[in-house]
Structure formats: structure tokens, C-alpha cells
Amino acid sequence: MKIQFAGRKMLVAGQWMDRERVIEVRDPQDNSLIDTVPAASVHDMLQCIEEAKEGARIAASMPVHERIAVINKAADHIEANNEKYTYTISREGSKTIREARGEVDRCIQTLRISAEEARRIHGETIPFDQRPGSENRVGYYYHVPIGIVGAITPFNDPLNLVAHKVGPAIASGNAIIVKPASATPLSALLLAEAFAEAGLPSKILSVITGYGHEIGDALVTHPAIRMISFTGGLEAGEEITRKAGLKKISMELGSNSPVIVLEDADLQEAIEASVSGAFSAAGQNCLSVQRIYMHKSLVTSFQEGFVERTKQFSIGDKQSELTDMGPLINEKEAIRVERLVEEALDKGAELLEGGIREGAFYSPTVLTNIPEDCTIAKEEIFGPVVLLYPVADLETAIEKANDVRYGLQAGIFTNDVRKVHMAIEKLDVGGIMINDSSDYRIDAMPFGGMKNSGLGREGIKFSIKEMTETKVVCYKL
CATH class of the missing domain: 3.40.605.10 (Aldehyde Dehydrogenase; Chain A, domain 1)
Known part of the structure; x- marks a missing residue:
């Protein structure tokens, strides 16, 4: 009927x-x-x-x-x-x-x-x-x-x-x-x-x-x-x-938002904020965390902690109070994200977690060792995918964070005020969140980006x- x-x-x-x-x-x-x-x-x-x-x-x-x-x-x-x-x-x-x-x-x-x-x-x-x-x-x-x-x-x-x-x-x-x-x-x-x-x-x-x-x-x-x-x-x-x-x-x-995690950061705070910032609203957010530059001394601990917290992110019925993440806006968008991830994997990226699509649902996905010529490395994903990169120092992280055509917001985790001010001065973005992910905004603040954002x-x-x-x-x- x-x-x-x-x-x-x-x-x-x-x-x-x-x-x-x-x-x-x-x-x-x-x-x-x-x-x-x-x-x-x-x-x-x-x-x-x-x-x-x-x-x-x-x-x-x-x-x-x-x-x-x-x-x-x-x-x-x-x-x-x-x-x-x-x-x-x-x-x-x-x-x-x-x-x-x-x-x-x-x-x-x-x-x-x-x-x-x-x-x-x-x-x-x-x-x-x-x-x-x-x-x-x-x-x-x-x-x-x-x-x-x-x-x-x-x-x-x-x-x-x-x-x-x-x-x-x-x-x-x-x-x-x-x-x-x-x-x-x-x-x-x-x-x-x-x-x-x-x-x-x-x-x-x-x-x-x-x-x-x-x-x-x-x-x-x-x-x-x-x-x-x-x-x-x-x-x-x-x-x-x-x-x-x-x-x-x-x-x-939109954007391709970076987060920088330095060696003196509160690791659990950085992991919790970045997982939420990457996968809330199924990653369909212009402020969504897409690239994370972690100091080389943190690679093992940060990656393990990030993947473990990602596994705890519940996917399912949107109407359930227990659900953390629902579907993408339609199956076509989920297929688009799936293809971006597959392209990266075909070129040598390593899948740490996720990469599974069921209809319009795409699981929270974590990649590392991402080749620079992947579309996903330079463009806005607008889906629940995050890329992890080790870096030797803040200068390298800033250089890589700026090396895209977007510049909406960024996050940095550190307790070194000198490094904070270096990031404020040199990151080409419209907003910088200190000890928080890029995915933070209040409705009264000026909001917008540089470059193509x-x-x-x-x-x-x-x-x-x-x-x-x-x-x-x-x-x-």
C-alpha cells in the first residue's frame, strides 16, 4: 500500500x-x-x-x-x-x-x-x-x-x-x-x-x-x-x-583541518578531543579533524590510544541515546568516501582501523603512511576518516599543515607558550584552538577561513x- x-x-x-x-x-x-x-x-x-x-x-x-x-x-x-x-x-x-x-x-x-x-x-x-x-x-x-x-x-x-x-x-x-x-x-x-x-x-x-x-x-x-x-x-x-x-x-x-600534537601534550586530552572532532556528525563538518601531525616521540602511544578510542565510538541507530555516529547523508556520499580511502590504500597507505561501508554508513577510519599524491591528503574528505602523520618538530608540522589550499581552523596540543605563539603566527587559518581540536566553535565568534576556505x-x-x-x-x- x-x-x-x-x-x-x-x-x-x-x-x-x-x-x-x-x-x-x-x-x-x-x-x-x-x-x-x-x-x-x-x-x-x-x-x-x-x-x-x-x-x-x-x-x-x-x-x-x-x-x-x-x-x-x-x-x-x-x-x-x-x-x-x-x-x-x-x-x-x-x-x-x-x-x-x-x-x-x-x-x-x-x-x-x-x-x-x-x-x-x-x-x-x-x-x-x-x-x-x-x-x-x-x-x-x-x-x-x-x-x-x-x-x-x-x-x-x-x-x-x-x-x-x-x-x-x-x-x-x-x-x-x-x-x-x-x-x-x-x-x-x-x-x-x-x-x-x-x-x-x-x-x-x-x-x-x-x-x-x-x-x-x-x-x-x-x-x-x-x-x-x-x-x-x-x-x-x-x-x-x-x-x-x-x-x-x-x-x-570547507577545509582539510589539521591538528598538531606535540611531545608535552596531555595525550588523553588530545586523543579524546581529536576522535570526537574527527568522527562527530560522521565527519561531515567543515571543522572536522582530518589531518593529525603527532611528534615522532608519540607515534606508538598516540596511534594505539587513538585507534582504541576509535573502536569505542559506537555506530548505529541515530535515535538511540547510546549512538555516537550515524550514517552519511546518503549512500552516494558513503561510496565517495570509500573510493577516496581505497585510492589511498592502493597507493600504499596503511589502514589502522575502519574502512568498512554498509549502505550509507562508513565506519570511523584511521590511516597512516599516506602518500602525498592521494586525493585524500589534499582535499576535504567530509566523512569519518582521519590521517595520522609523524613529524620531527613544530616547524615541520606547521609547514605540512599549511600545504593545502584550505585554511579554516586548526588545533594544537602543547603546554609550551612559545610554541603556541609560533603556531598562532605561522598557521594559515582563520582560527586556532589551543589544547583543543579544530572542531570547536561558539556562535558568537568570528568564523571563516583563509585561502580557499x-x-x-x-x-x-x-x-x-x-x-x-x-x-x-x-x-x-
């Missing part, structure tokens, strides 16, 4: 709409059908943009206290429906129920911070009399909304990464159109539901579901869209940059800066 699903509607300029053509949302664990969402057309996107023009005018005229109230009410709604949001994240994505619960908590915090930062969008006075002949001038600058923000979000944090774009956009008085990942649109629609319940005026927020290759260009290239905020892969980011035209672009494009910075205060323009005012007295 065919099961009939009611289907979720998308939010287009304050109106919940469905379409005859739909996208199936499936649980990657067993490929079961969770729900359907509309497959929007280019016409839908263009209509949405036209409505957002009015939304931008409404948003810009909202007093700051109203923006604060709406964002906090949306956070209240999510808090009151925590388990609904948690269950949705875990069903449609790769996260375990514990990981999903953590994401909901972070989303609430992201919105609370957005509400707070709305009251801190300050300008400054300008001493115009610093120039001879301008003694009779006074003035200042302040920040104004950019207009309409186009946001494209990935599957791996389907709620909080959307909140990281929506919260700052509303806080700074903009309209925003979100195109969530086709694999995980339900969490984004629930976020839209929270803002609708909070009383956000219609036309300010849209969450339009559809295939990127069908509706993405209409969003990216439209001249009314004044900023594109994108989180995703490097190739897609490069394509968006070529097509976008004259508008602001903010991009978080992205453009600009996220983190609420910093996103708001990206989403506003600076206007100068000068009075001649």
Missing part, C-alpha cells in the same frame, strides 16, 4: 505554498520517506524576489526593539518545541539524537545573540576637522541594511547554519530568502515556522525549497539580491562567485557587519 504524505509547504514572502511537483525527504539511515516539500520553479523564485523587495522596505523600517522582540519570540518557540526540532534534525540528516539536541540548543543561542547584537549596530563620530579647512564640519557614520540577502545553506547543520544567516539578517533590518539543502529542508521550514509564530511581518523571510540547479541561478544572479551568503563546497562557491555579479558575497567553503566572516556580530552598508553624514556648519 502506498503511504500518502500531506507534504510540507514552503514559505514564500509570508505565504505557505505547496506545488504539484515535490522533493522527497528521506532518512539516510534506512532511506525511508519522511515527508515531501515543494520543488519550486524559477518562476517561484522570481516571484519570491519581487515580494522580498517590499519585505526589505518593511524590515528596514522596523524599530530595533521590534526586531529584538521577534527574534527572541522565535527562540522561545523553538525552546518550547525542542524535541520536535531535535527529532526533525536527526531524521532528515546524519546527526544522532544527542548531536541534534545540541544543534537545537545552539540555534536558540544563535537567535538570542542575534537579538542582543541588534541593539549594538553602532556608528561613530568622525573628526572632520583633522583636515585643514574643515574646522566647520562635524559628522558621523552609521550602518544601514543592505536590502535582500540570498542565503544558500548545506545539509550538515540544517537548523543552526540557517539561523546563522536568518538571525543576523533580521537583526540588521534586511529581508532574506533561504534556499536550504534539498536533502534537509524540513529543519529550515521549522525555523521559518518559528518566525511566523513570532509575528515577523510577511515578505521579510522566505524559505523556498527546490533543486539548486533549477532555481539557484535565479537567486544568485538577480540584481535585487544585494548579498549572497553561502555555506557549502568549494566548486559550488567558485561557480556562484563567477555568476553573482556586483553584490556582496560571504562564503564558508572562504570569503568574509560569519558569527552574528560579524555577519551583521557583512549584511549592512556604511553611510557617512557630514554637516557643514
Whole structure:
């Protein structure tokens, strides 16, 4: 018997709409059908943009206290429906129920911070009399909304990464159109539901579901869209940059994150943090630990401890409170990771643990003796695979850590403050975590990378800066 699903509607300029053509949302664990969402057309996107023009005018005229109230009410709604949001994240994505619960908590915090930062969008006075002949001038600058923000979000944090774009956009008085990942649109629609319940005026927020290759260009290239905020892969980011035209672009494009473990490190702390950083969310995290450079004196002890802790990492049912890691987002991605590992093994890498695929599940995998010409050594894996390298000293570790085209975050374990500051100065990354893995972030900090890891910075205060323009005012007295 065919099961009939009611289907979720998308939010287009304050109106919940469905379409005859739909996208199936499936649980990657067993490929079961969770729900359907509309497959929007280019016409839908263009209509949405036209409505957002009015939304931008409404948003810009909202007093700051109203923006604060709406964002906090949306956070209240999510808090009151925590388990609904948690269950949705875990069903449609790769996260375990514990990981999903953590994401909901972070989303609430992201919105609370957005509400707070709305009251801190300050300008400054300008001493115009610093120039001879301008003694009779006074003035200042302040920040104004950019207009309409186009946001494209990935599957791996389907709620909080959307909140990281929506919260700052509303806080700074903009309209925003979100195109969530086709694999995980339900969490984004629930976020839209929270803002609708909070009383956000219609036309300010849209969450339009559809295939990127069908509706993405209409969003990216439209001249009314004044900023594109994108989180995703490097190739897609490069394509968006070529097509976008004259508008602001903010991009978080992933990484190949290194961790350095020196001879004076707390070994158990380094192992525990690095195992979690490598395999949480099935390694589908831009901050995920991918390369570990361990001092040569630690090779045996670190490798043995790391493998032993990896073996304890439980894989299985996402809904179980005992599960540490679920599947990848789909079987296709698991096969991609499997092929990367097989290429490395064919070229001489040594498998210390894992390397087993069952459907969309891929076991936590540890490799060593990895040849430099392997794809896995240079590119983002975006899966539960970590590479172990012995190094003679910190200088060598830094050189090797920098020898990729990415630079998002890094971790270093040491109690030598001089070595810490050498790493801070010389690592080409946007963030350095001391005595922690690369996989650490709070939602208030500036977040972004160097090289091909992205453009600009996220983190609420910093996103708001990206989403506003600076206007100068000068009075001649």
C-alpha cells in the first residue's frame, strides 16, 4: 500500500505554498520517506524576489526593539518545541539524537545573540576637522541594511547554519530568502515556522525549497539580491562567485583541518578531543579533524590510544541515546568516501582501523603512511576518516599543515607558550584552538577561513557587519 504524505509547504514572502511537483525527504539511515516539500520553479523564485523587495522596505523600517522582540519570540518557540526540532534534525540528516539536541540548543543561542547584537549596530563620530579647512564640519557614520540577502545553506547543520544567516539578517533590518539543502529542508521550514509564530511581518523571510540547479541561478544572479551568503563546497562557491555579479558575497567553503600534537601534550586530552572532532556528525563538518601531525616521540602511544578510542565510538541507530555516529547523508556520499580511502590504500597507505561501508554508513577510519599524491591528503574528505602523520618538530608540522589550499581552523596540543605563539603566527587559518581540536566553535565568534576556505566572516556580530552598508553624514556648519 502506498503511504500518502500531506507534504510540507514552503514559505514564500509570508505565504505557505505547496506545488504539484515535490522533493522527497528521506532518512539516510534506512532511506525511508519522511515527508515531501515543494520543488519550486524559477518562476517561484522570481516571484519570491519581487515580494522580498517590499519585505526589505518593511524590515528596514522596523524599530530595533521590534526586531529584538521577534527574534527572541522565535527562540522561545523553538525552546518550547525542542524535541520536535531535535527529532526533525536527526531524521532528515546524519546527526544522532544527542548531536541534534545540541544543534537545537545552539540555534536558540544563535537567535538570542542575534537579538542582543541588534541593539549594538553602532556608528561613530568622525573628526572632520583633522583636515585643514574643515574646522566647520562635524559628522558621523552609521550602518544601514543592505536590502535582500540570498542565503544558500548545506545539509550538515540544517537548523543552526540557517539561523546563522536568518538571525543576523533580521537583526540588521534586511529581508532574506533561504534556499536550504534539498536533502534537509524540513529543519529550515521549522525555523521559518518559528518566525511566523513570532509575528515577523510577511515578505521579510522566505524559505523556498527546490533543486539548486533549477532555481539557484535565479537567486544568485538577480540584481535585487544585494548579498549572497553561502555555506557549502568549494566548486559550488567558485561557480556562484563567477555568476553573482556586483553584490556582496560571504562564503564558508570547507577545509582539510589539521591538528598538531606535540611531545608535552596531555595525550588523553588530545586523543579524546581529536576522535570526537574527527568522527562527530560522521565527519561531515567543515571543522572536522582530518589531518593529525603527532611528534615522532608519540607515534606508538598516540596511534594505539587513538585507534582504541576509535573502536569505542559506537555506530548505529541515530535515535538511540547510546549512538555516537550515524550514517552519511546518503549512500552516494558513503561510496565517495570509500573510493577516496581505497585510492589511498592502493597507493600504499596503511589502514589502522575502519574502512568498512554498509549502505550509507562508513565506519570511523584511521590511516597512516599516506602518500602525498592521494586525493585524500589534499582535499576535504567530509566523512569519518582521519590521517595520522609523524613529524620531527613544530616547524615541520606547521609547514605540512599549511600545504593545502584550505585554511579554516586548526588545533594544537602543547603546554609550551612559545610554541603556541609560533603556531598562532605561522598557521594559515582563520582560527586556532589551543589544547583543543579544530572542531570547536561558539556562535558568537568570528568564523571563516583563509585561502580557499572562504570569503568574509560569519558569527552574528560579524555577519551583521557583512549584511549592512556604511553611510557617512557630514554637516557643514
